[in-house]
Amino acid sequence: MTLWRMGGTQKSYTTNPNDYKLLEEVGYGASATVYRAIYLPTNDVIAVKSLDLDRINSNLDDIRREAQTMSLIDHPNVIRAFCSFVVKQNLWVVMPFMAEGSCLHLMKTAYPDGFEESAISSILKETLKALVYLHHHGHIHRDVKAGNILLDTNGVIKLGDFGVSACMFDRGDRQRSRNTFVGTPCWMAPEVLQPGSGYDFKADIWSFGITALELAHGHAPFSKYPPMKVLLMTIQNAPPGLDYDRDKRFSKSFKEMVAMCLVKDQTKRPTAEKLLKHSFFKQAKAPELSVKKLFGDLPPLWHRVKALQLKDAAQLALKKMPSAEQEAISHSEYQRGVSAWNFDLEELKFRASLVQDDDEIQDIRDLDVNSTSSANNEASNSKAATIEKNSTSEIESSDEVVVPSESVSNKESNVGEIDNNNKGSIVVEEKSRKETEQPQADKEAVVAQAKNRILTTTGGGGRNRQTQSGPLVAAAVLNHSKSDRTRTLERSETETSQAVDKVHHQVRRAPSFSGPLNLPNRASGNSLSAPIKPSGGYRDSLDDKSKANLVQIKGRFSVTSEDLDLVKDIPLCTVPRRSPQDTLLRKSASVGEWIFDSKQPTPREMNSSSVSVHNNLPASVLMPHLQNLFQQTSLQQDLILNLLNSLQPAEVAAEASQNGKLPPLPRSSENNGAVEISDRERLLLTKVSELQSRLTVLTEELTAEKSKYVQLQQRVDAITNREDSQKGEADAS
Ligand SMILES: Nc1ncnc2c1ncn2[C@@H]1O[C@H](COP(=O)(O)OP(=O)(O)OP(=O)(O)O)[C@@H](O)[C@H]1O
Numbered sequence: 001m002t003l004w005r006m007g008g009t010q011k012s013y014t015t016n017p018n019d020y021k022l023l024e025e026v027g028y029g030a031s032a033t034v035y036r037a038i039y040l041p042t043n044d045v046i047a048v049k050s051l052d053l054d055r056i057n058s059n060l061d062d063i064r065r066e067a068q069t070m071s072l073i074d075h076p077n078v079i080r081a082f083c084s085f086v087v088k089q090n091l092w093v094v095m096p097f098m099a100e101g102s103c104l105h106l107m108k109t110a111y112p113d114g115f116e117e118s119a120i121s122s123i124l125k126e127t128l129k130a131l132v133y134l135h136h137h138g139h140i141h142r143d144v145k146a147g148n149i150l151l152d153t154n155g156v157i158k159l160g161d162f163g164v165s166a167c168m169f170d171r172g173d174r175q176r177s178r179n180t181f182v183g184t185p186c187w188m189a190p191e192v193l194q195p196g197s198g199y200d201f202k203a204d205i206w207s208f209g210i211t212a213l214e215l216a217h218g219h220a221p222f223s224k225y226p227p228m229k230v231l232l233m234t235i236q237n238a239p240p241g242l243d244y245d246r247d248k249r250f251s252k253s254f255k256e257m258v259a260m261c262l263v264k265d266q267t268k269r270p271t272a273e274k275l276l277k278h279s280f281f282k283q284a285k286a287p288e289l290s291v292k293k294l295f296g297d298l299p300p301l302w303h304r305v306k307a308l309q310l311k312d313a314a315q316l317a318l319k320k321m322p323s324a325e326q327e328a329i330s331h332s333e334y335q336r337g338v339s340a341w342n343f344d345l346e347e348l349k350f351r352a353s354l355v356q357d358d359d360e361i362q363d364i365r366d367l368d369v370n371s372t373s374s375a376n377n378e379a380s381n382s383k384a385a386t387i388e389k390n391s392t393s394e395i396e397s398s399d400e401v402v403v404p405s406e407s408v409s410n411k412e413s414n415v416g417e418i419d420n421n422n423k424g425s426i427v428v429e430e431k432s433r434k435e436t437e438q439p440q441a442d443k444e445a446v447v448a449q450a451k452n453r454i455l456t457t458t459g460g461g462g463r464n465r466q467t468q469s470g471p472l473v474a475a476a477v478l479n480h481s482k483s484d485r486t487r488t489l490e491r492s493e494t495e496t497s498q499a500v501d502k503v504h505h506q507v508r509r510a511p512s513f514s515g516p517l518n519l520p521n522r523a524s525g526n527s528l529s530a531p532i533k534p535s536g537g538y539r540d541s542l543d544d545k546s547k548a549n550l551v552q553i554k555g556r557f558s559v560t561s562e563d564l565d566l567v568k569d570i571p572l573c574t575v576p577r578r579s580p581q582d583t584l585l586r587k588s589a590s591v592g593e594w595i596f597d598s599k600q601p602t603p604r605e606m607n608s609s610s611v612s613v614h615n616n617l618p619a620s621v622l623m624p625h626l627q628n629l630f631q632q633t634s635l636q637q638d639l640i641l642n643l644l645n646s647l648q649p650a651e652v653a654a655e656a657s658q659n660g661k662l663p664p665l666p667r668s669s670e671n672n673g674a675v676e677i678s679d680r681e682r683l684l685l686t687k688v689s690e691l692q693s694r695l696t697v698l699t700e701e702l703t704a705e706k707s708k709y710v711q712l713q714q715r716v717d718a719i720t721n722r723e724d725s726q727k728g729e730a731d732a733s
């Protein structure tokens with residue numbers, strides 16, 4: 001039996017599981033369940049964190065090395081492990097019991113809209129002290145968030161969960177600047193997403209800023225979105241912050257402090273030490289004055305946890321209900337943006353089924369851009385202009401799914417067909433890829449790699465099942481354990497994530513990525529080819545060019561399809577042409593009315609020989625392309641028709657007389673116009689074939705002339721040679 005001494009005190013704990021009596025569950029994370037427990041030899045109340053080793057992908061050497069480093073930690077604001085040992089397939093980590101749980105639990109229980117500023121300043125100050133200490137000792141925490149800020153009944157605040165912490169000063173294969181991608185998406189700094197660029201302790205400052213927003217609003221920015229979306233938002237959007245107008249209840253110094261943390265350029269973020277000197281923290285009260293009162297009237301932690309679990313379970317059940325019922329019941333939830341994400345799920349599912357890997361990210365990019373607030377640069381962030389709520393509300397009210405079309409000729413013809421009131425219909429937006437691709441090339445690479453990282457979790461190293469023989473901070477064993485998550489405190493996030501994961505199911509099987517991520521260091525070669533739109537407000541942010549490219553807007557959907565390249569490869573004969581009559585009748589119709597119209601002929605119903613050219617493509621892939629092409633052709637037809645109709649007869653007659661006596665375009669009634677246009681088309685075709693015949697004849701004549709010329713040249717050469725030889729003979733004689 002091994003005895004371990006608590007840092008700074010004389011208390012010792014054994015590694016014999018029989019000395020511990022587990023009581024209630026007081027928390028659960030991605031890979032662990034935390035219990036209130038009694039240490040029987042002394043009757044001390046402690047916490048035991050039980051980690052499922054099956055879910056920990058880190059090898060034991062890493063754990064041990066981390067544990068050794070972490071065992072040196074001794075700070076009043078940093079939770080540390082007393083000891084740890086293996087029990088069956090679990091690793092038990094013994095640590096002090098923080099009777100009020102985490103700030104996240106507290107907010108979920110009683111402060112859904114966040115804490116008041118005095119409590120926030122105290123909580124953040126204590127957390128920052130922990131970071132100063134950790135950074136000073138060469139540690140990056142990498143998982144700073146409200147869920148890891150623990151409170152006890154006396155108002156003591158400790159930063160816990162070193163599951164993903166890293167030691168910067170380690171030797172060997174470790175680097176000063178980390179290159180592993182670990183953390184919780186909402187709290188992750190942009191540079192953490194940069195492949196290969198590495199990050200340092202400033203990543204914790206970003207997470208600290210996000211945590212500040214979390215405590216202020218009751219949730220982290222973007223927390224309702226699936227992880228991949230959060231990653232993209234973090235990269236693309238202006239940093240979130242406190243809004244000067246909307247967050248009136250918070251002081252200027254709080255807003256400034258947050259803005260200082262949430263600067264995308266990590267070099268411009270202050271160190272923890274410097275940040276601690278900010279006026280916001282100077283004013284902070286002692287936690288026992290400002291924090292203790294937060295949980296005065298609340299039931300014991302384990303009751304709260306139980307209630308939260310039940311609530312989560314109920315929400316989960318609600319989400320499994322059929323959508324109609326769900327929509328009726330969860331109106332308030334809809335307003336929070338959860339259902340808004342679900343709203344176009346089928347749409348996304350449809351798209352996910354037909355597009356390769358990269359397209360799914362484009363969906364999100366498009367939605368991201370649409371959701372971005374007017375805050376557009378970091379300078380604005382320094383003024384603490386928040387985009388977080390803006391983006392949320394934008395997305396809540398936004399169902400855009402963007403369908404890009406590369407048919408330039410379609411552009412103007414449909415501009416202005418805007419119906420903003422028609423929720424759920426489709427926007428077809430023309431985009432010049434060149435415009436967006438070039439300036440965003442780097443970002444694309446980053447996003448692609450980030451995406452690949454998300455979708456490919458690290459494999460674990462060899463896993464031994466030996467008893468740990470040294471003091472081990474809970475954190476140490478959590479490293480690399482975040483990939484296969486079934487439970488997380490933020491269940492709603494998980495559910496959202498699951499919903500989106502469902503969408504991505506046909507593209508690849510990915511685990512739920514809510515909560516901390518542990519992702520491979522190396523990006524795969526699967527690069528992202530689609531452009532990223534620059535940040536900006538949703539529809540208002542469309543620049544003039546984009547507006548000019550807009551084919552049609554209906555409702556909040558902005559549906560893009562990158563698939564028209566594929567369409568180009570499909571023979572035109574596979575596309576059923578609508579009658580001109582149909583064209584006239586339908587030219588104002590929403591694309592959305594037909595593009596997913598089940599009555600449209602399926603590829604099988606079309607010319608089977610043509611389709612067989614693409615028989616390696618499944619119908620689900622082919623169908624939308626054909627529909628797109630169908631649409632394209634129809635729109636082009638409409639455009640030609642409109643142009644022809646707009647021509648004056650005199651002009652047409654003049655043109656006709658100049659160019660080959662085509663009959664003038666008849667000004668006809670709506671009824672017979674289509675037939676007359678058809679005649680004209682036929683005549684034009686005849687004219688073209690005539691010209692082609694003439695061209696052929698002329699080409700033949702030219703060829704004949706050329707051969708004549710060659711023959712003549714040969715004869716001239718022969719004569720010249722003969723003359724030369726005769727002259728030579730004469731000279732010789
Ligand atoms: N010492 C403790 N005393 C009381 N409650 C605790 C303690 N440690 C953790 N908890 C509770 O358990 C929850 C989960 O713990 P922890 O964050 O360590 O698990 P995890 O698997 O690392 O979670 P995640 O990785 O999702 O953050 C915490 O959010 C907190 O509410």
